[in-house]
Amino acid sequence: MNIIIVGIAAFVLGGGLGYFILRQISGKQVDSAKSKADKIVSDAKSESKEILIAAKDEALKEKEEVKKEFQAKEKTIAELERSLRSREVNLDRKFDQLESERKSVSKKESEIEGIKQTLRDLRTKQEESLERIAKMDKEEAKKVLLNLVEKESKEDLVKKIKEVNTYVKEEADKEAQKIIVTAIQRLAPELAAETTISSVAITSDEMKGRIIGREGRNIQTFEKMTGVDLIIDDTPDVVVLSSFDPLRRQLAKVTLEKLIADGRINPTRIEEMYEKAKREVAEDIKRSGEEAAYEVGVAGLPLEIIKVLGRLKYRTSYGQNQLKHSVEVALISGLLAEELGADVKVSKTAGLLHDLGKAVDQDVPGNHAVISADIARKYKIDENIVHAIEAHHEDVEIRTVEAAIAQAADAVSSARPGARRESLENYVKRLKDLENISNSFEGVEKSFAIQAGREVRVIVIPESIDDLGAEKLSKEIAKKIEAEMQYPGQIKVNVIREVRATEYAK
Secondary structure, eight states: OHHHHHHHHHHHHHHHHHHHHHHHHHHHHHHHHHHHHHHHHHHHHHHHHHHHHHHHHHHHHHHHHHHHHHHHHHHHHHHHHHHHHHHHHHHHHHHHHHHHHHHHHHHHHHHHHHHHHHHHHHHHHHHHHHHHHHTOOHHHHHHHHHHHHHHHHHHHHHHHHHHHHHHHHHHHHHHHHHHHHHHHTTOOOOOOBOOSEEEEEOSOTHHHHHHHOGGGHHHHHHHHHHOOEEEOOSOTTEEEEEOSOHHHHHHHHHHHHHHHHHOOOSHHHHHHHHHHHHHHHHHHHHHHHHHHHHHHTOOOOOHHHHHHHHHGGGOEETTEEHHHHHHHHHHHHHHHHHHHTOOHHHHHHHHHHTTGGGGTTTTSOSOHHHHHHHHHHHTTOOHHHHHHHHTTTTSSOOOSHHHHHHHHHHHHHHHSTTTOOOOHHHHHHHHHHHHHHHHTSTTEEEEEEEGGGTEEEEEEOTTTOOHHHHHHHHHHHHHHHHHHOOOSSOOEEEEEOOOOOOOOOO
């Protein structure tokens, strides 16, 4: 028991002693912490004072800078105010000056209006004086004056027009002649005028009887089969085939030559030889088209185009073989294109194909130029070539240089001396048409077609048509001839105005 009490007392005493020691230690720590806190507060107060002093210094510095900047702006504003006051003074001065000038101008306008009125009064008096002197009113005098001015101006205008026309025509003619002559002199195609008959040689006169046959059966079958007239007369060793269709005439000629070579002539044999002749002529047509394309240097044409082109070998126009004409036009077109810097291939092809329609125009209605263009278009020929073909007789408006070249080459080939021939009736009719067209214009006294229809001389009534009217009349006659007539080459319209003054001495 005592031991327990002693133990408890010892525990209590030990705990109290420990508490005392712990308190002592805690007190020292608290004192130390308080001392540190006081030091920190003291240091903070010292630093705050320094920061406050620095902030005050910075604020004073900023204040000084703002004050300086404000003073500078005040100075600038003061200068601007002085400038504005100066401008205001100047504007007031200029306004006063303008007002003074306006009054001066207004005064001068009044003076000018007074002067104008004075001049009008003087003009009226002068006109009245002139009317009294000339015994004409104002309108009559104006008319006389205008007529005089018109007459003088018209004479000057006619002179100037003649000078310009002469210069332009001379220069254009020189250049055109140079180009065309350069092209033509490089080309020398043969000229051949076709006829409507073909001769076939026979071995003997006895062959004539065999051709005729018993009761004329052979000749009747031959003419019926070929559509060609077979003329057998007293001319020795020859018979004649007559037809306006060269293709039929060629078929008949080949058929007859085969019959003569074979010696057996009867209706059945005639039919057989005619079928063989058709095949040979078809092959000749194809070969002729190929040779024509090769001659002018145009490659790549469709076979159907070649065949139609070859048929032109058996077509003529005014006696001119159309295949040779097409070849010639193609060559001239190519040469002209080279001289002018145009597309040579397009020009050559258009020249070669421009008359394709003449090979089928008996079967297809319409203008041959349009038919030719339709054929070329059908076989996918280049559109520029198609246009040149279609425009070579101006059925459509010419839009390209190559089209103009094709037209010119066609005209050159057609108008060459000896290239074509025409009947006497057509020739006389053209001359009459020329004179009738010329006489249809008012003021024409008489007209004469001369130079084989290449020129028409028109004599006008001088009292009805003046010099300027004569120039105008020549152009109008030329336009009407172009619109109403068809002719090779060109026609010169020469208007003659002659004034004669006659008086008799008594």
